[in-house]
Amino acid sequence: PTPQGLALQGLRVPPPEPQGMGDFSAPYVPGELLVLPGGLTPQGLTARVAGARVEKPLEGGFLKVRVPEGKERAKAEELLRTGARWVQPNYLYFPLYAPNDSLYPPSLSDPSRLGPYLDLLRMEAAWDRVRATAYPCTPIVAVLDTAFNLGHEDVGSLFLPGYNATPDGLGEENLDPSPPPSGFAYSPDDNADHGQGVAGLVAALADNARGIPGLGLNRVRVFPMKVFYWTGGGYGSTSAVLAQAIRKAADQGAVVINLSLGSETPLDAVVQEALVYALSKGSLPVAAAGNDSREGLRYPAAYPGVLAVGAVRKDGARADFSNYSSTLTDLVMAPGGNGDPPEKLWSLALGRDYPSYASLGNYVRWAGTSFATPMVSAIAALYVAHYHALRGTSPSPDQIKVCLEMTASNGGHYDSQTGYGIVRADRVLTDTTYCFP
Known part of the structure; x- marks a missing residue:
């Protein structure tokens, strides 16, 4: 339906760009980082960090960067020191399994589930x-x-x-x-x-x-x-x-x-x-x-x-x-x-x-x-x-x-x-x- 009456005056303000480093305690793909390079070129960013290699650019200005497995956090810190604006792991998402046991699923009538x-x-x-x-x-x-x-x-x-x-x-x-x-x-x-x-x-x-x-x-x-x-x-x-x-x-x-x-x-x-x-x-x-x-x-x-x-x-x-x-x-x-x-x-x-x-x-x-x-x-x-x-x-x-x-x-x-x-x-x-x- 078409809105009637006064026009909506609010403008959608985009969120500020992230800055810093993501959480490395959550599940992520080994050996992969997602980087917002800031003002640096991809080649200039990774040339300063040994073992880092740009795999491909992503939408939104991010880069997918390959680093040695087990060194993800250390390489993220190096990338930040060289001028990257934001570095995070390539997080993993999973379909959440729920067992079929009768006293497991939430119930408004049974708060002890x-x-x-x-x-x-x-x-x-x-x-x-x-x-x-x-x-x-x-x-x-x-x-x-x-x-x-x-x-x-x-x-x-x-x-x-x-x-x-x-x-x-x-x-x-x-x-x-x-x-x-x-x-x-x-x-x-x-x-x-x-x-x-x-x-x-x-x-x-x-x-x-x-x-x-x-x-x-x-x-x-x-x-x-x-x-x-x-x-x-x-x-x-x-x-x-x-x-x-x-x-x-x-x-x-x-x-x-x-x-x-x-x-x-x-x-x-x-x-x-x-x-x-x-x-x-x-x-x-x-x-x-x-x-x-x-x-x-x-x-x-x-x-x-x-x-x-x-x-x-x-x-x-x-x-x-x-x-x-x-x-x-x-x-x-x-x-x-x-x-x-x-x-x-x-x-x-x-x-x-x-x-x-x-x-x-x-x-x-x-x-x-x-x-x-x-x-x-x-x-x-x-x-x-x-x-x-x-x-x-x-x-x-x-x-x-x-x-x-x-x-x-x-x-x-x-x-x-x-x-x-x-x-x-x-x-x-x-x-x-x-x-x-």
Whole structure:
């Protein structure tokens, strides 16, 4: 339709030309830069930078420049020094894959769906890279927790036969909730479904049209280890049990040991020595920061060598219950819900009842740093699989930490409330500065 009345007086003002350098942490084509040369000729620009060659001009005044692979950022800085106005990578764009699991896609009627939480991690972009890569190895994440049901409808073969590290009398292969002693009973706070929920976020079956997808997208397996039982008049674990399980997980070849548990104990020499042993075997401990909403991390998250995980809510801010640390430490963040206003996210429950414990069902809504932690564990395991596929070897625990921390949302800077920020799975699988140097 033809506009009537007063003529439109506004003029469309073109945006100013960019100046400086683009972001090299995003996925890009190796060995290619896009350059706005400013007042220099293409030949004059590249003649001053060794190894740079103009491939062709692009519309808008840009040049496509070939540089040595692995030297993209360094050559971009050289080009800027010689007079280029703007230099950026030739970024990659992907069709974003979304799994068909029923509790994944966003829903106005169900704010606990997993998809919006995983958007903070850029999981769909990372999954596109995973689906396009053949992985010769399947990394294992050991989950040390309460109880597990290997026959759950959303597990399949992604949960390995586990190990009962407790002296509860049920046998080493029995992962059922430990029976309470006479005169005791499970309370709502003694949640034996916790372990299944944690493990599900790592390795629940993806694309099976039910429940949730594990972040490992069927490329990561869980070694379930029961460490909680009735001891000392309550439901918990001990130094001896935890240390034994950590050592066994490392001996079984777990690339990540997920510890969604914690204590106020500032020095537990037995557990700390087991963590050192695990690191020496190439296993990275990943532990929950704690749900006390205070300065200072719980242990084992606070021990040297451990990657600590705090929780953020759906808008990316620190969850009100999540512990934090103003002291520089290995702390990253992942979605874990919130307390007030309440936010929870779907994961697995045990899905069967036991003589001493009634399960919450097949699926239940969870919140806490306990559930942020397995998200980071799964991304770390995917990084190991991707690294092995490209390099033929596995990264060390220190390499994994550096990759996840330096590519997280705080841009390599440490913040007292959020550490290095929210883990960015898309960058973890593509970054050529810290992850694939």
